[in-house]
Amino acid sequence: MRNYKLIDADCHTLEPAHIWTEYLPAKFHESAPQLVKDPDGGDAWQFQPGQPLMCIGLVTTPGRKYEDIKWTGSTYDDIRRSCFDGAARLEDMDYDGIDAEFLYPSQRTMYYFMGNKDREFHLAGVQAYNNWLSDEFCANDPERLFGLAQMPNLGVDAAIAEMERCKKKGFRGIVLTAWPSGHDDLCAEDDRFFAAARDMGMPVSIHIFIQRKRNPRPTLEGPAAIGTMALAGMIMFPPIMCELIMSGLFDRYPELTLVGVETEVGWIPEALEQVDNFYWRNRTHTGVNIERLPSEYFHENFICTFISDRVGVKNRYEIGVRNMAWSTDFPHHGCDWPYSRKLVSEMFDSVPAEERFQICAGNMIRAYDLPYKAEAAAA
Secondary structure: OEOOOOEEEEEEOOOOOOHHHHHOOHHHHHHOOEEEEOOOOOEEEEOOOOOOOEEOHHHOOOOOOHHHOOOOOOOOOOOOHHHOOHHHHHHHHHHHOOOEEEEEOOHHHHHHHHOOOOHHHHHHHHHHHHHHHHHHHHHHOOOOEEEOEEOOOOOHHHHHHHHHHHHHOOOOOEEEOOOOOOOOOOOHHHHHHHHHHHHHOOOEEEEOOOOOOOOOOOOOOOOHHHHHHHHHHHHHHHHHHHHHHHOOHHHHOOOOOEEEEOOOOOOHHHHHHHHHHHHHHHHHHHOOOOOOOHHHHHHHHEEEEEOOOHHHHHOHHHHOHHHEEEOOOOOOOOOOOOOHHHHHHHHOOOOOHHHHHHHHHHHHHHHHOOOEOOOOOOO
């Protein structure tokens, strides 16, 4: 049992250099991502010859000045080991005052495996990551390091089987990068997966957006990159939220918890007002038939994470105190390690202690049924 006070609801791992040779079956080693050098001598993952490299600079920034951050030139030897090593992560968490973390994968790597036409390779890559996360990274302290299992999109049966396997390994939740059915849009086939998630008590996370065949890849370089990085969650996640709600999913499975990750929260009150309005005006001709207003499902079934969102904290009653969860995005370029406690203190200045606890720890304790024990009051 732990006395959690500050829980990071969204942080990431960087796959270590050895992951694919140790966790992927030998017959797939030649097709696995290969560690190569980028143009500035840094380490990068190459998925296939001729494809753009997955440089690691912007996803391994802790300890660096803003002026020194760039995609290229970073190596596994000069970044903090906590990016890919669980024991080192615990040390950096202690230094930053973080009691526990919820861990998400490197999405670019998952896109590579999940976009591969070889179904066996696709599943092997997803399972290799999940096994490394559980057996190596989180094993350093399973009550502080909570991995979210990556799901394949090879059909609902494959996704349920992997969720069951990961539940047995100790995972407390899962992350969807694409709909389990493999279709671009949420469909009736996906219901069995969500029913299984409910039955297993596994909250479902969506990190910013759902990968679809028709989606263009986001721009991460040049003038357009700032807008993409700053606004991605509040632009890409709201339509997914609406898709889930309007499908009637939460009428069928009201106990289901959906976590919107790295979405920020300040936009939520205005979005809910508009969605309620447009639903009511258009429900007949669109054929949408849900039992309550969309905003009611959000307040009952969703938690959204944020990093720095003073507008959201200020408007927490309209958003819902129980619907918000603070995070750092460590070790990506949005994090402020090792100043998390200072920034939380500033952002939550004048917020009542119980509300601050709920947003910074309590909501994740509730959603994931964490082994929590409050400290006894002093005599």
